[in-house]
Amino acid sequence: MFNYCLLLSFLGSNFHGWQIQPNLRTVQGVLEDALSLVFKEELRVIGCCRTDAGVHAKEYIANFKASRCLPLPNLLKALNSILPEDMGVKKVWLESLDFSSRYSVKGKLYIYRVFPSHIRDPFIEPFLWRIPYSLNVDAMSRASELFLGTHDFSAFAKLDEEEKNPFVDIEECSVEKKDGIIEIRIKAKRFLRYMVRRIAGCLIYLGMGKLNTDDVREFLSGRRCPYTAKAKGLTLERVFL
Template structure:
């Protein structure tokens, strides 16, 4: 299990000539094990998205004491990635398919004030938000929906139906948190649902608009990546 600050990463998945979390972690494991390591992550993340909990797995023909592996990885990884826990899993475990669910939190700060300690982890907007309207609209997303209008589908993610277990809005110290939990999400889905709720709160979008997106119309409202954190992975 690891965590990372996504600000200076081009997402999780390895991309040629770009700094990615998978690339950095694979390189570190390769140094320690002396062989190329195939690393499987629990999901892809967009460039700039953060993770407090992220699960990945790999297989190796070589043994490495777990306590030593944790220390060694954190000694050579850059400061914006940290390994929190390592353990042995069953041979059939696959981080992408074996996890039971993921909780994302999107943080938005409706204020002209700026806190540099928070700025990298939220979307600060100069608008007041109607939080009660946002809360009521979350009910639209609960349950199983065809989320084609909120996603970028590719050959690997051809099933557009997603069952959302939690969709809620909370306000904490003037920061508004949009919480979304499901076993799986489609690409851009969380950021676009967050974008809809935020623009609804601004008064620039209506509930009827959101219903049209849920019926297949493409949603053009994508919240900024830096406000999104993969908060917890359920095993």
């Protein structure tokens, strides 16, 4: 048995997230269909995390086990010849059989991009949330520091049966403006469902002046955060092994 690992990249605009869902186009579903053509058998792919519908990934790690040994360059070429244009394989390698992309990765970096402008640029529009409001970047940056460390993020997430632990250790949370686009960077080993988008939404509404740091502290103390940033502005930027 061989444990293959893939470094993927995909545009989330036309996907209903990572996880297979009946009658919906998902990253996992499209990838497993492609692998079944290459290996001539049905294979189950494990992903490093779930992504919401519309969320993008520059780096995404997945693994699957198969009994056949295929040359890695041939596998990469075969997959990229089958996969649609909004998805691709950057790298293929082998790991030990106990490696799981879901549990073995050491961290994930998400970047949320928001563009406070009336200008519409179709070349960047699919990858950010454009809002017609000015944002106080300094206030957002100061507030982002409140998320650092270990907190109960129940108020920022939708917990399910698979994920019962609401405590997450945030290693990085920062806000920076680059060429007019505001980037919210959040790094941790694991995240809860909707957590990153709700942290981003919280900081964006704070930047609008509709929230203050006391509100953020109350959210971290258990008051429900009602603000969820649009999915298209979020990109899984990097996965750390």
